[in-house]
Amino acid sequence: MSDLRLREDLSAIPDYKPGKTTTQSAPTGPVFKVSSNENPYPPLPSVASAIADRITHINRYPETAATAVVALLCERFQVSPVNIVLGSGSVEVVSQLMRATAGEGDEVMFAWRSFEAYPMLVRAAGATPVAVPLTADHRHDLDAMRAAITPRTRLILVCNPNNPTGTTIGEDELTAFLDAVPADITVVIDEAYVHFNERTDSPSGIEYFRRYPNVAVAHTFSKAYGLAGLRIGYAIAPERLANALRKVAIPFGVTDLAQAAAVASLHAEGELSARVADLIAERERVVGAFQDAGLDLPETQANFIWVPFGDATTAAAELLESHGLLVRPFAGEGFRVTVAEREANDLLVRLIPELAALRTPVAAG
Incomplete structure (x- = not known):
């Protein structure tokens, strides 16, 4: 023993x-x-070529600031570099968000069933997971989530589209929800599958980031871009929160190959x-x-x-x-x-x- x-x-x-x-x-x-x-x-051939071109550099540490990737994301979303934080896939970005906002005695809320890693990451951060059941049609119950907010709530995750159900939320219901969430609670809109979402009234996370000072967005290159094996994702977050994410991020957590592939993918949209x-x-x-x-x-x-x-x-x-x-x-x-x-x-x-x-x-x- x-x-x-x-x-x-x-x-x-x-x-x-x-x-x-x-x-x-x-x-x-x-x-x-x-x-x-x-x-x-x-x-894509252009992405494979970009990766191959960087193979001879893997004896060096990757650029922590990921300047090329961040520049393209800033151009796309019209945000400042201070608002972009990269991680080893969006799951690591979500982990950063939890560790930056919650600890022992704090609560992190999410719908359930949703991404299987959510409760694991919450407990790993030392916080308490609060799982709010989905509606009968397998969607987020934002009314029930609002009712579940307590003085201990520090972070709320909204997965849109939701994994594993694929269901979505609408602009009106998210707006009503965010209007009711206290301003000191971070709300993360996890948009790992956003590229496949064709619902016309589904909210755009970046627009809600602009409208609400407590909203962050999580994206990944794993799904639509097909870079799951290279592990790269990012958060778009308010500057103060983004700075906190950098403090809990893994040093050199996004490899040089992943950065090169992400740049090439953004050029091959x-x-x-x-x-x-x-x-x-x-x-x-x-x-x-x-x-x-x-x-x-x-x-x-x-x-x-x-x-x-x-x-x-x-x-x-x-x-x-x-x-x-x-x-x-x-x-x-x-x-x-x-x-x-x-x-x-x-x-x-x-x-x-x-x-x-x-x-x-x-x-x-």
Whole structure:
């Protein structure tokens, strides 16, 4: 038995479970990992070239200020460099936001179910997670979140579109919510999937950053830009908060390769937008196939689909895995499946009748 002294509260933190993966083949053919919301496309040639050009420099530390990336983001969003803070993916940026605003005895609020890492990161920061149940149609219950604010609340996370449900919020409801949140509480609009959001009245995080002095926005290059393996994300935050984020950030946390890839991606926005449009079209095709089979799903504005399957969730995941589709199941609730390469989407569509035979999901709304 070790005599090492560790933080006792860490026992309350569950292990993060990444999407299941395998290199094996299923009895029926290839296996597709559709459990992690990854972009199925390989890097654009210009992005791959930018990465290759920096390979000979990896003996040096990356530029902490990430000047080139920050300059392009400032130009795009019309903000000052003091408002941009980079991190190793948006998950690390969210962790910075928690550690900069909350500690022991403080509360961090979020909808539930939402991004699985939220409660883990809150506890790792030493704070208390406050999970507010989603509505019956799998959306943020902003009225309930407002009612859950206490003197201990320090940070509120609004994931839009929400992971894993893909649902969104509207401008009017977010405005009413922010008008009611005390000005000393930070509200983070996590827009990891914003590029896939086609809802016309969905709020733009950057506009709310301009309107409210307590709002920050979290973005990532992992999803639409397809840089999940390089880990780069950023926050747009009020200057005082941004300075605090830098104090808790990991030194040299964003690699030189990630910075080069991000710059190249921002210059290749047109090509990447075409890929996003293709994924959105595939999303609508797959959702339509579920609907044709009589299975109602929640609205999704992300690069994944949430299938609320209740007690039949595990059986559904096992069925799909047996045919080569590795989805992300949440036992007793439902499963999330990424909109992936067309071959994987075709396989899912073919299996929908078998899923429908297992159990009709709980209808949205």
